[in-house]
Amino acid sequence: MGKPKLQIIVLFQNLGDQEAYFARSPAPPLAGALLAGLTPPVVEVELLHEMIRPIDYDTDADFVALSFMDFCAPHAYDVAARFRKLGKTVVAGGKYASTFPEQVLPHVDSVVVGEAERVWPEVVEDMVAGRLKKRYDAPFAPPLDGIPPPRYDLVESDFDVPVVTEATRGCPYTCSFCQLTIERAPYRMRPIGDVIHDLTATSRLPFHKRKIAMLYDNNLGGDIGYAKELLAEIAKLKLWALGTQFSFDCLHDDEFVDLLARANCTMAFIGLESLSEPSLASVHKKHNKVEEYKELFVKLKHHGIMTMTGLILALDEDTPEYYRDLPAQLDEIEPSVILLSISIPIPGTPFHQTVLEEGRIIDENLAHYEGDHLVITPKHVTPEQVAETFQRVNRSFYSRRRMFRRWRRLIAGYRCARNPWAWTFHSGILSYVFFKLSIFQKDHAEQRVYPLSASKALTNTTGRKSAPPTGG
Ligand code: SF4
Incomplete structure (x- = not known):
């Protein structure tokens, strides 16, 4: 049996049911590629930027990680609800989820609070082992040494x-x-x-x-x-x-x-x-x-x-x-x-x-x-x-x-x-x-x-x- 699959989705606009709007941004946000780089090899990892291509709800991914800013929170809640209905485990992170975890938590299975580097490997290991906690708190303002490179190879070629x-x-x-x-x-x-x-x-x-x-x-x-x-x-x-x-x-x-x-x-x-x-x-x-x-x-x-x-x-x-x-x-x-x-x-x-x-x-x-x-x-x-x-x-x-x-x-x-x-x-x-x-x-x-x-x-x-x- 292959590894379980994690799909990291970066939301960047409030789309609702509209088609993804190709934003023509030359560069992707950092969060997705960075998180993919931090992900331990216990899962196969995919990366999707919604500004470039629409979310595929038929994905065979077992786990979904959503990264979004404050104005995308309502859209993120809809996306999370659809995935959870399909039996996927959904984790949320980012600045808004870190600032208002109690608002985000009812919509997802787990929230990462703070800068993900020090806790993300543990979140993924727990997810795979079936012992995911509701909340993971990263240490405040940790030193920034030893962060692995972002996974540029997973970024859509449109960028x-x-x-x-x-x-x-x-x-x-x-x-x-x-x-x-x-x-x-x-x-x-x-x-x-x-x-x-x-x-x-x-x-x-x-x-x-x-x-x-x-x-x-x-x-x-x-x-x-x-x-x-x-x-x-x-x-x-x-x-x-x-x-x-x-x-x-x-x-x-x-x-x-x-x-x-x-x-x-x-x-x-x-x-x-x-x-x-x-x-x-x-x-x-x-x-x-x-x-x-x-x-x-x-x-x-x-x-x-x-x-x-x-x-x-x-x-x-x-x-x-x-x-x-x-x-x-x-x-x-x-x-x-x-x-x-x-x-x-x-x-x-x-x-x-x-x-x-x-x-x-x-x-x-x-x-x-x-x-x-x-x-x-x-x-x-x-x-x-x-x-x-x-x-x-x-x-x-x-x-x-x-x-x-x-x-x-x-x-x-x-x-x-x-x-x-x-x-x-x-x-x-x-x-x-x-x-x-x-x-x-x-x-x-x-x-x-x-x-x-x-x-x-x-x-x-x-x-x-x-x-x-x-x-x-
Ligand atoms: S606090 Fe710093 S980063 Fe933020 S807007 Fe002002 S100068 Fe820019």
Whole structure:
């Protein structure tokens, strides 16, 4: 008899009975491949990203592990119910299940609370032996050494960038909307050798997929000395492209930016959140300085690095005047790609506590907490102004004319190449990443943002993750 089978399913959108929406994301979330890498060989393991292919309820898997974020919880409960009806054992984990295990537990057979590394092998062994406990509590903020590489070979081939990992966890800052503020853990770093091992544990992938990688840190620059040391080591791998995430203030450090370029970084995700200083102050994001955005983005462009920036509407100090001027301000600062969302009061965060105490939550359906719906009463703008701005800014920013203009300036701004060949090669990769991410966001706007009327923005029940900006 063969081994029992475990299927790990990563949920990323609230689909209900709709067909899976191919999200065109170049890289998968880390959770699934990481969990597969941690799974002991007592089971055969499969990995499914629902954003790429639909869940197969006819699977011959004996066990199902569900990984999901808060806004996917209602969908996860439906998925779990269907599998349990078919006699499968269902385990849940992830940030939401860790924060609210008592809410998740009635829907599944077992919940993993906390970071899975130290307990997951035990969960799998117990599952196979038929002695699964209802709850497994991982130690709080354990050291990050010895984590095995993610199973990139199990990631769907639709993903252009299967090589994803993280070097650190946590962030020194305390932005009030950020998931990391739910339970403050110290900033932790993995041994650099372990990270390099992940980035090179790629022998089962086609050659071109081994050459591009994504670091999913919340803030790679939380310890800038460590980040520099790591980037110097990554540079030796001669990747074609690297994406990473860090806080805006890291850009003041010229050596850090030089090392990003030496590591062939092409994309930096930075949580700008707002182009309004009062709105930034309202969420305690004081390390972002609006007057520095343009200059520091130009510095990145000189090094051949595009920016993907998170921006949030419906922050407490947003005004109609700010919304009116936002497209022009974006033209001026010129981030390469924006990921625009409506503020999400993630349960457990200080921002959620504030709007709850002020009686400003108007929608408690967790499925709407994905960044495409207004679920709170804004302070100085109307819901209609938020919805109108959400659409107008997307339309303007992702018009073909502006996209091509940004691309032209991005390539023209790239100066710091070692030689003409390096410039040409990096410019080609940079163009590919730029259009891939731009089209991904444009596509999202067309499918999910433009069809919303102001009232539907409050009530629409479909949703797709637009990656709530919790990093950098
Ligand atoms: S939003 Fe970014 S900078 Fe702020 S606490 Fe979270 S990870 Fe840190």
